[in-house]
Amino acid sequence: SLKAKALAADGSFYGPAFGSSTYAYSHQDYPPLLPAWQALAYLIGGDMHVSWPSQFQLAWLWTAAGVALVDLVARRWGPGLLFLLPWLCSPPVIYWAMAGYADVPMALFLLSGTVVLLSSSRTRPAVAAGVLLAGCALMKNEGLPLAVATAGSVLLFSPDKAIPGKALGLTVAAAMPWLLFTRVRGVPSDLVTAATLQPARVLQLMPR
Secondary structure, three states: OHHHHHHHHHOOOOOHHHOOHHHHHHOOOOOOHHHHHHHHHHHHHOOOOOOOOHHHHOOHHHHHHHHHHHHHHHHHHOOHHHHHHHHHOHHHHHHHHHOOOOHHHHHHHHHHHHHHHHHOEOOEOOHHHHHHHHHHHOOOOOHHHHHHHHHHHHHHHOOOOHHHHHHHHHHHHHHHHHHHHHHHOOOOOOOOOOOOOOHHHHHHHOOO
């Protein structure tokens, strides 16, 4: 939300919130999709004094969409009981969604892109899957390796290489401008550090 407020106020990613070491604690290299979404909500709401604009962001829709997606997959490809799985973890998921965490929308884009990728055919091009996986990559730092691993796995094991190959290319192409922007400005990676790679830290993040 700090970066969203800065983006709404400055109108660009060149303000101190995205470059000054004073704000290094705020995950400056995290992809821009969620801050941009929240910045739009701040501009629509006209009030940047709230912690984050929940009344306009409608964060609960991320969770509702995730449940609907799992239900769709369960009805088409699996047992109907699969629909119950999101409810087993709904308290933390709802908390993370309403707290403005990027994990829930990242997961929604990843799952949606995977579903489209696995159900694509020559008559339905890979653009939709690529856009959704790109949304995953631009939502959170962990999104890019997850999206690349997903599209790469399908590319590796699918007899038709064209669709997952195009989706993979689109995902990487969408993520590259932000990666180059942060590298050129000297913003350090918040994902690959000695602290984040400690086993205790990794185990702490596993539930999310």
